[in-house]
Amino acid sequence: MEIKLDIQPIKSWLPKIxxxxxxxxxxxxxxxxxxxxxxxxxxxxxxxxxxxxGVWKPRTRPGxxxxxxxxxxxxxKEVKKETGLMVGTEVANAKHTELALxxxxxxxxxxxxxxxSPFTVQEIANVVKGTNVTVMVKNPVNPDIQLWIGALERIxxxxxxxxxxxxxxxxxxxETKYRNYPNWKTYIELRRLIPNLPVICDPSHxxxxxxxxxxxxQKAFDMGxxxxxxxxxxxxxxxxxxxxxxxxxxxxxxxLDRLVIREKKTNNKxxxxxxxxxxxxxxxxxxxxxxxxSARFAITKQIGEYKKIHNxxxxxxxxxxxxxxxxxxLADKMKLDKTLVKSLFQLIHEDSVRMQTEILDKE
Ligand code: PEP
Ligand code: MN
Numbered sequence: 295m296e297i298k299l300d301i302q303p304i305k306s307w308l309p310k311i312x313x314x315x316x317x318x319x320x321x322x323x324x325x326x327x328x329x330x331x332x333x334x335x336x337x338x339x340x341x342x343x344x345x346x347x348g349v350w351k352p353r354t355r356p357g358x359x360x361x362x363x364x365x366x367x368x369x370x371k372e373v374k375k376e377t378g379l380m381v382g383t384e385v386a387n388a389k390h391t392e393l394a395l396x397x398x399x400x401x402x403x404x405x406x407x408x409x410x411s412p413f414t415v416q417e418i419a420n421v422v423k424g425t426n427v428t429v430m431v432k433n434p435v436n437p438d439i440q441l442w443i444g445a446l447e448r449i450x451x452x453x454x455x456x457x458x459x460x461x462x463x464x465x466x467x468x469e470t471k472y473r474n475y476p477n478w479k480t481y482i483e484l485r486r487l488i489p490n491l492p493v494i495c496d497p498s499h500x501x502x503x504x505x506x507x508x509x510x511x512q513k514a515f516d517m518g519x520x521x522x523x524x525x526x527x528x529x530x531x532x533x534x535x536x537x538x539x540x541x542x543x544x545x546x547x548x549x550l551d552r553l554v555i556r557e558k559k560t561n562n563k564x565x566x567x568x569x570x571x572x573x574x575x576x577x578x579x580x581x582x583x584x585x586x587x588s589a590r591f592a593i594t595k596q597i598g599e600y601k602k603i604h605n606x607x608x609x610x611x612x613x614x615x616x617x618x619x620x621x622x623x624l625a626d627k628m629k630l631d632k633t634l635v636k637s638l639f640q641l642i643h644e645d646s647v648r649m650q651t652e653i654l655d656k657e
Pocket of ligand 2: 321322525535536
């Protein structure tokens with residue numbers, strides 16, 4: 295079921311926006327010089343609309359640079375005055391929020407660690423109530439869509455209509471290429487549940503490394519995201535946080551030049567007709583798939599009854615291994631993705647065993 299949130303489209307509070315939304319700036323503000331130098335370079339690229347800079351940094355382990363603190367807000371004010379860019383920072387408690395509002399920041403965001411804490415989000419919601427500040431909510435570190443939605447709802451119920459979700463990836467549970475794995479299906483589900491919510495991507499925290507920024511950013515646009523928040527620093531080699539993932543502003547421009555921005559929709563009638571025809575074919579194939587699956591499960595049940603008569607266990611490991619091997623080999627020959635086919639048969643097999651154990655245990 296769709297969730298109704300009272301949200302304003304980005305264009306209503308950022309009229310100059312020429313899709314997509316682009317937010318750039320250093321992970322952390324370190325000095326006034328670093329802040330202003332970065333902003334002066336970034337403003338040269340007219341695609342950048344908002345300057346970001348962390349002032350209070352939620353570090354996973356103590357002892358790392360924890361942010362410059364409220365003096366950074368003065369530097370952000372300076373950036374706004376000098377460049378005309380909108381400015382934003384991360385807030386993680388009521389005090390941060392009060393100070394950031396007092397400094398006149400345009401955008402506040404709730405970091406991934408804070409989104410996971412409803413008390414923290416509520417504390418921030420209580421402070422932003424009655425203002426027209428823009429609030430962006432990063433996904434929580436764990437792929438719990440309800441926590442993410444809950445945080446968005448708390449801010450929206452405080453009357454904030456300029457609301458954006460940021461997909462920054464999730465803590466990986468094993469070694470992965472990316473710092474935070476981009477569980478795209480959580481993003482798709484968020485889109486399905488709240489269709490009017492703008493969602494942007496933070497490729498920096500997903501990638502963890504500069505070299506993956508392009509592929510993640512392009513993927514974000516291919517998936518219809520509304521913009522990007524990318525970390526950019528005038529001299530990343532000496533950055534006090536996230537140095538491996540920050541780009542110098544001229545490299546950000548190069549990256550933006552390479553990205554293909556696709557239309558969400560088109561008015562091209564011929565394209566629409568062709569798409570419609572192909573979708574009809576997909577619908578027919580899906581029907582066949584489901585009929586085949588239903589026929590397969592009917593036989594699974596028959597086998598279950600047969601096993602019951604002969605008092606034989608539901609789970610037959612030899613058969614399972616042989617089945618998996620033959621199906622994945624066949625998938626490979628048919629140029630299908632082996633991992634996909636493996637997961638598919640794992641699900642089917644799991645359900646077959648469940649069905650058969652139910653039959654075995656039936657009085
Ligand atoms: C950040 O944007 O600098 C940050 C700390 O991000 P996250 O909350 O996604 O870890
Ligand atoms: Mn960072």
